[in-house]
Amino acid sequence: MSENGSSSELLRVESLSTWFDTQKGVLRAVDGVDFEIAQGGTLAVVGESGSGKSVTALSVMRLVERPGRxxxxxxxxFEGRDLARLGERELGKVRGNDIAMIFQEPMTSLNPVFTVGEQIAEAVRLHQRLGRKDALGRAVEMMRLVGIPSAERRVKDYPHQLSGGMRQRAMIAMALSSDPKLLIADEPTTALDVTVQAQILELMKELRERLGMAILLITHDLGVVAxxxxxxxxxxxxxxxxxGPVSEIFSSPQHPYTEAxxxxxxxxxxxxxxxxxxxxGxxxxxxxxxxxxRFAPRCDYFFDKCVAYDPPLLSVPPQESACWLCEDGRRIPRTDQVLA
Amino acid sequence: MTLDLSTASAPDSRADPADVLVKARGLKKHFPVRKGIFKRQVATLQAVDGVDLDIFRGETLGLVGESGCGKSTLGRTLLRILEPTEGEIEFDGIDVNRLGARGLKAQRKHMQIVFQDSVGSLDPRMKVKDLVGEGLAIHGIERKRRNHLVLETLERVGLSAESAERYPHMFSGGQRQRIGLARALVLRPKFIVADEPVSALDVSIQSQVLNLLVELKREFNLTYLFVAHDLAVVGYISDRIAVMYLGKIVELATSDDLFARPLHPYTQALLSANPEPIPGRKHQRIVLRGDVPSPIDPPSGCRFRTRCPIAQPICAEVEPLLEDHGRSHGAACHFAGTKIPETPSVLA
Structure with missing residues (x-):
């Protein structure tokens, strides 16, 4: 992951479990998850609905609400501090400062009764000692940075006056106003049309290169991951x-679920x-x-051991795969279309 | 773009261009935009604005475009679920537009629609057998024969006989889509409009439903209009593809030809924007500026010109018509075939 070894580690999640107490019992949405991101690195957590990917993102931000725990x-x-054990006050300083988050539907995160400019300026003022007027000027700069045309005019617009793509840009501007070290993007382009999605993806890539922040991307779309x-x-x-590395996993997946x-x-x-x-199924x-x-009931390759024992993540360099077929090293690479 | 030509050339279409099942000429569907307490009409939303289209018997015609392009409205207008504002529709030689209520009802048996979540929008207190059999009841099929047809159809779409006695909420998204298909299929139609049938499904379930659609088409000699926003999905299932932008068809070709030589700048941008799970695809691509303009006040001339990287003055003045560029490949662009350069940077 990192070119400089473990010294550049930014985020390391260990044995993360997030459970929800429901009337029907304990719903183990996230059940023992480990991953890490280097400074300036990019990791996508990909999965289908119900896989626990979004709860993972919310957990990193400690935004899981009751009945979740x-x-x-x-x-x-995160940078040597365990966010899982931080008090609410300390946590508030990390959130929206060192770690920022953007969501699928910006309309739910933007306040409809304030202008976009006011909201970005407000975010700026939370992190920098600036007067109202200077903060507004900074908001215009941020809006220009994320490619909102005629930002001086748009700064006075209310969220509903912007298109979906422009709202997502405004939210990215707000998230970036604190110069975060980690941006968590939860399905940032899922609600957008494909040509607008292309705009936002290119924008995020270019901003990452320019600002050097790490990205944790949550998505169901393997194309977006690639x-x-x-x-x-x-x-x-x-x-x-x-x-593991996207290139390796997409060309030679080791877990039967990834392959399928x-x-x-x-x-x-x-x-x-x-x-x-x-x-x-x-x-x-x-x-x-x-x-x-847990994939055994739907797996084409399952054998006795799969039902009896839970496979840990086994090392098959350069990736890791939680499948008993990988116990003796890599499986035979696929020959079909993705390699073409 | 990776094109697998070995599989691309092999679709087993039975479509015959001389045998047109659905024919539309000059089709328009406009919606009034009303405002104020007197609901005065202040503008017109031109959802579909002059579409000529032939759908061949036995083919799958894909209709692709982004939200607001009018693709769903076109599908519904062809079935007269929405009344056309202007234009002609012929179905199997019958002028659908002239049909009265009774004639239309008889015709509906042959033309059905499946939505993104057909079953979710139906009465949740009805059992699956009644939902699937509703069309049969409307057409006066007696109960015993109805039940038989319902069970047969449920089995064909991969649902057990027990599911007939259950309620729609007890099923997963993929199973609900199977119920929706059974509901359309039970009348043994000739033509099915599938409107974003797999868009709400997870990819592993999406492939099940796509495979099923292909099998059913073969088995029941169906003709599909497959409406979706996902170009790879549309390309997979369709024999021909029509690309829509702001109420108009801007390009129409066989799937193979459309992918091999996209002629319209919008099609090129759509293909370029399509994210594919192929490593190493992190290259620069064609990124269009701005958003789709409002269909209430579309740009003059070519409707795509406001976002087009190669627009010229003529594009604002003269509307380009869908013209044949060989091999029945139609494109509506004054500069059709011009290769669009990749966008160097989206930042100012």
């Missing part, structure tokens, strides 16, 4: 089943004469995860 054995190391980040962690049923997921997506130029890979119930490997 982060298990006491969890650690969220275009945005260097490292990926694939989540299934509350666990990370495979992680990649094969189930039609690529440009693929035609219906060749059926797509289908993963049989559905995601298991988070109130009652299956024993052993």
């Amino acid at each position: 982060i298990h006491p054995a969890s650690h969220i190391w 275009e945005m980040v260097d490292e990926v962690a694939v989540m299934y049923a509350g666990r990370i089943v495979e992680r 997921l990649l094969d189930s997506i039609p690529l440009l130029g693929m035609r219906y004469s060749k059926p797509l890979k289908a993963i049989r 559905v995601v298991p119930n988070p109130l009652d995860w299956p024993p052993g490997c």
Whole structure:
């Protein structure tokens, strides 16, 4: 992940578990997750609905609300401090300062009764000692930075007067106003049209290069992962089943779930004469995860051991895969379309 | 862009260009925009604005575009779920526009629609067998025959006989889409409009439903209009693709030809923007500026010109028509075929 070794580590999440107490029992949404991001690094947590990817992001920010709770054995190391053990006040200083977050639907995060400029200026003033007027000037600068045209005019607009793409830009401007070391982006382009998504993805890439911040991207879209980040962690049923460099994982996935997921997506130029890979069945119930490997009931390769024992992340350099097939090293690489 | 030509050339389409099942000419659907307490009409939203289209019997025609381009409205207008403002629609040789209520009802048996979540929008207190059998009941099929057809169709879409007695909320998203398909299929239609049928589904479930759609088309000799925003999904399932932008078709070609030589700048941008799970795709690409303009007040001339990287003065003055550029590949652009340069930077 990092070119300079562990010294450049920014965030290290250890045994993160986030459970929800429900009337039907304990819902283990995130159930023992480990990952790390280097300073200036990029990691995507990818998964389908119910995999626990969004709860993972919220947990890092300690934004999980009741009935959810982060298990006491969890650690969220950020620059040497364990966010899992920080008091609310200390936490407030980290949040929105060193770590900023953007969401899928900016409308829910922007206040409809204040202008966009006022809100960005407010965010600026939280981190810098600036007067109201100077903060507003800084807001215009931030809006220019994220490519909002005629920012001087737009600064007086209310959120509903902006298009979806422009609102997402405004939210990025707000998030970046504190010059964060880590930006958590939870499905930042899912609600956008594909040509606007392309704008926002390019914008985030260029801003990252310019500002040197790390990005934790949460997404369901493997295409977005390939275009945005260097490292990926694939989540299934509350666990990370495979992680490592995107290039390696996409060309030679070691976990059968990753493999099936990649094969189930039609690529440009693929035609219906060749059926797509289908993963049989559905995601298991988070109130009652299956024993052993949680993917075993849907897996094409499962054998006795999969149901009996839960596979840990096994090292198959340069990636790690939680599959018993990887016990003796790498599996045979795939030969089909993704490698073409 | 990676094109796998070995599989790209092999679709087993039975479509015959001489055999047109659905024909639209000069089709328009405008919506009045009303304001104030007297609901005075202040503007017109031109959702579909002059579309000529032939859908061949046995083919899947993909209709792709971004939100607000009018693709869903076009699908619904073709079925007269929405009344056209102007233009002609012919279905299997019958002038659909002239049909009265009774004639239309008889015709509906042959043309069905599946939505993104067809079942979610239906009465949650109805059992699956009643939801699926509703169309049969409307067409006066007696109960015994109805139940038989319902069970047969449920089985065909991969649902058990027990599911007939259950309620829609007891099913997952993928299963609900199967119920929606059964509901359309039970009438044994000739034509199905599939409006974003897999957009709400996780990718592993999406592939199940896409495979099923392909199987059903073969088995029941169906013709599809497949409406979606995802170019790779549309390209996978379609024999031909129509690209829509602000109420107009801007490009129309076979899927293979569209991907191999996209002629319209908008199609090129769509292809370039499509994120693909292929490592090393982190290159520069064509990034369009701005957003889609409002269909209430579309730009003059070519509607794409405000975002087009190669727009010229003529584009504001003369509206380009959908013209054939060989191999029945149509494009509506004065500079069709010009290769669009990649965008160096999105930052000012």
